[in-house]
Amino acid sequence: MLFQQLDLAGHEEVMSILNDLLDDAKSQRFYTRKKFTREETLFRVSEEKLQEVMDGKPGGFSCHSLLKEPSPRLEELLVEEFEKNTDLSYKEVVLQGKTFYPKESFMSWHTDASEPGYILYCSYAEEDDQSFFRYRNTDTGKVETAWDKRGWYFRLFEISAETPLWHCVFSDTIRFSIGHRFIRH
C-alpha cells in the first residue's frame, strides 16, 4: 500500500500558510462535545469498532469540520511538492476538508473512498504522543497506529474502492488537519 510521509516542515511558505490556518481554527475556540465518554471515544477508534463499521454500523465523530474554504496558494504549493516527491499521476485536486480536534475527540473509522486517488493530509498536533492516525494496512490487514509528535505531519496515502484504506483519528490534545484529494485519471 502507498503510505508516504512528505517532509515539508522546512518549507517556509507552506508552513506560514498552515500556521495561519491553525491560528484561525484555534481562535474559534472549539469545545469537546461531551456526548461521548472517554471510554466510548477510545472504543470508536478500536479494532473492535472497525469490525462493526465494516459491517455497516455508523462510526461517528466528536471533532469539528471547518468550512471548506480553499486556500489556492497552499494548494498550488502542495501540488508542486506532490509532483516533486512522487511519480503519481492525477487529473484534479480538491480540498477534502479541514478538521479541528479538541482534547479527547475522535473521528471514527472511514475510508474516504468515493473517488480513486490520493489524499495528502497536513496535520498538526500540539503535544508529543497524545494523538494518532490509525489505519488498517491494506497489504497485511493489520491495524497500525501512527502517533503524532508535536508539530506538523504530511501523510500521503492512496484511496480506492477496491482496496479501501480504513482509518480513524484520536486526539487527547489540540489537533488540526487539512486534507487534499488528488483525483486519479
Ligand SMILES: [Fe+2]
Ligand atoms: Fe479520512
